[in-house]
Amino acid sequence: MPTAQNCLVDFDGPDDPYRPINWPTHKKILTTLLYGLITMSATWASSSYSAGTELIAKEFHVGTQVATLGTSLYLFGFGLGPLLWAPLSEVFGRRIPVLTPMFVAICFSFATATAKDLQTIMLTRFWGGFFASAPMTNTGGVLGDLFSPAWRGVALAGYSMAIVCGPALGMNLSILDRYL
Numbered sequence: 613m614p615t616a617q618n619c620l621v622d623f624d625g626p627d628d629p630y631r632p633i634n635w636p637t638h639k640k641i642l643t644t645l646l647y648g649l650i651t652m653s654a655t656w657a658s659s660s661y662s663a664g665t666e667l668i669a670k671e672f673h674v675g676t677q678v679a680t681l682g683t684s685l686y687l688f689g690f691g692l693g694p695l696l697w698a699p700l701s702e703v704f705g706r707r708i709p710v711l712t713p714m715f716v717a718i719c720f721s722f723a724t725a726t727a728k729d730l731q732t733i734m735l736t737r738f739w740g741g742f743f744a745s746a747p748m749t750n751t752g753g754v755l756g757d758l759f760s761p762a763w764r765g766v767a768l769a770g771y772s773m774a775i776v777c778g779p780a781l782g783m784n785l786s787i788l789d790r791y792l
Contacts, residue, residue: 632757640758644767647751648774650714654744655778657721658686661737663786672730682724682737689741694749701750706757713746748775 628634635643661682669679693713700709720740727733751771759767 633760635758640767643758644755644771647710647747647754648771650710651747651751651771652774652778652781654690654714654717654747655775656782657717657740657744658683658690658782659779660782660786661686661724662783663789668730668733672733674730678730682733685734685738686741686744689738689743690745690748693742693745697746697749701753706750706754710747710750713743717741717743717746 626634632640632643662680665676665679665682668674668682669676672679697709697713717740720736720743724733724736724740727736752768755764755767755771
């Protein structure tokens with residue numbers, strides 16, 4: 613999908629205050645932190661389901677292997693989503709292709725929590741992962757817009773901690789929540 617000429621963003625030179633690389637440092641850090649937190653919530657959801665697989669297997673009278681399929685489908689959707697979200701961020705900007713899919717992912721998360729049968733859980737897990745992959749896909753472009761090459765590595769290292777901490781915290785805190 614080509615970018616329309618009348619929608620092309622152009623800046624008034626290298627010192628334009630609307631250019632993200634010229635934003636104040638606190639705004640860049642806040643933006644990176646928010647993208648990190650939204651990505652952590654997406655990766656958190658990938659592992660938090662695992663704490664409940666035994667309960668799901670009991671409630672729907674299936675084996676634990678079938679109940680574990682919810683995690684696999686989430687990750688499968690998480691792998692397919694970037695095929696759509698990455699190109700959309702180049703056409704429509706960074707905000708809309710991240711916030712809209714994350715809202716839809718939250719809706720699918722609620723649908724998973726209120727599902728009455730196993731098929732609904734599996735469908736909502738796949739689509740939840742598909743839509744939740746948007747922030748992880750597009751944050752590289754955001755960091756490239758915000759930071760100069762000298763600082764991009766530092767920003768990416770901080771952001772990467774959110775990606776790594778999400779599944780670890782999601783699983784451990786879900787187990788803790790289950791047994792308290």
